[in-house]
Amino acid sequence: MASERITLTVPGPDGDREVGLSSPNRVLWPDLGITKHELAEYVIAVAEPFLTANGDRPVSLERFPGGIDGERFYSKNPPKGAPEYVDEVMCTYNSGRRHPQVVLREAAAVVWAVQMNTVVFHPWASLAADTDNPIELRIDLDPQPGTDFADAAAVAPALRDVLAEAGLTAFLKTSGNRGIHVFCPIEPTHEFLDVRHAVIAASRELERRMPKKVTTNWWKEERGERIFLDFNQANRDRTMAGAYSPRALPGAPVATPVTWEELAAGIDPAGFTVRTVPQRLADIGDPWADLQAAPGRIDTLLQWWERDVAAGLGELPFPPDFPKMPGEPPRVQPSRARQPEEAPQPEAD
Structure with a gap:
């Protein structure tokens, strides 16, 4: 018996497109009964701000064939048979290998991704036109055990001040979980490693000012x-x-853009959902509508990086799946670091 299938009419820059959706009644979020069809309607409703933030760049698709409680996997390159309105761009990875990655440029492509059981969209910080040079500096405020969203919200304004001192304008959004993501639009004049060093420089400066509240320690035990x-x-x-x-x-x-005023007034990130965000956009608009209006430069942060390097603060650890990077400290958990061997004791006469 053929599986259930519906067709959605999706507006786009070249007119309406008809996008097929199989198994529309498959439940993705069991606790709320949200179906694949409802998710598709959600991405259509938020298509304009979604594409402003995530379109025209490489994006990884986190796919859930059986709902959020089931198997998940990541998809980067477009599968065979993808429609012509789903684009791709060749990307170079840290290993040096290259392969094409999905690029979403219109609402129909986002609905197609939902048809492919995508729930979470993970965009790069760079555009398809220049994948090597980011247009955003991103810092993830990640609560550790014993802390929560309120703790991240309390330190975010201090991070904004640090970034402002470096000539950057900070925007923020909820992570969709417990954290906060801080984004600064930047001119695409530096590649990823430079931007990483700029992020480290800003983070170290905030850590110096709030050592009891924030940390740059890569190892969880520290x-x-x-x-x-x-x-x-x-x-x-x-x-x-x-x-x-x-x-x-x-x-x-x-994961919802919010204003600094909203953060100061107190927000509950759990209140921003698939069912509430479309009305929020209708009521207040997109807080990130002007995010790319005046990108800054990371020159000052790179000066801070060089200052810290001269003071003895160098490279920090990279993720374990990355190749060994120049100047990187040993990738070993401090508690497991090898202790110096004891000097051999002379044998008794």
Whole structure:
């Protein structure tokens, strides 16, 4: 028996497209009964701000064939048979290998991704026209055990101040979970490693000012009850859930741009969901509508990086799947670091 299938009419720059959706009644979020069809309607409703934030760039698709409680896998390159309105771009990875990656340029392509059981969209920080040079500096404020969203919200304004001192304008969004993502638009004049060093420089400056609240320690055993400033999210091919992307978590939360005024007033990130975000956009608009209006430069942060290197603060660890990088410290958990062997004792006469 043929599986159930419907057709959705999706507006786009070249007119309406008809996009097929199989198994539309498959439940993706069991706790709320949100189906594949409802997710497709959601991405159509938020298509304009979603594409402004995530379109025209490489994107990895986190796919869930059986709902969020089932198997998940990541898809980067377009599968065979992808429609002509789903684009691709050749990307170079840290290993040196190259292969094409999906690029979404219109709402129909996003609905196609939902048809492919995508729940979470992970965009690169660079555009398809120049995949090597990011247009965003990103810092992930990641609560550690004993801390929560409120702790991340308390330190985010101090990070904004640090970035402002470096000539950058900070925007923020919820992660869709417990954290906060801070984005600064930047001119695409430096490649990923330089941007990573700029992120480390800003993070170290914030750590100096708030040592009891934030940390740049890569090893979890050294972080304590502080907000981890995840500098490794600035690496090539390292991504976070894009703006207006759902998350595969109970409640169908959405990674949602918010204003600094909203953050100061107190927000509950769990309140931004697949079912509430379209009305939020209708009521207040997109807080990130002007994110790319005036990109800054990372020159000052790179000067801070060089200052810290001269002071003895060098490279920090890379993720374990990366090749060994120049100047990188040993990738060994501090508690497992090899202790110097004891000097041999002379034998008794």
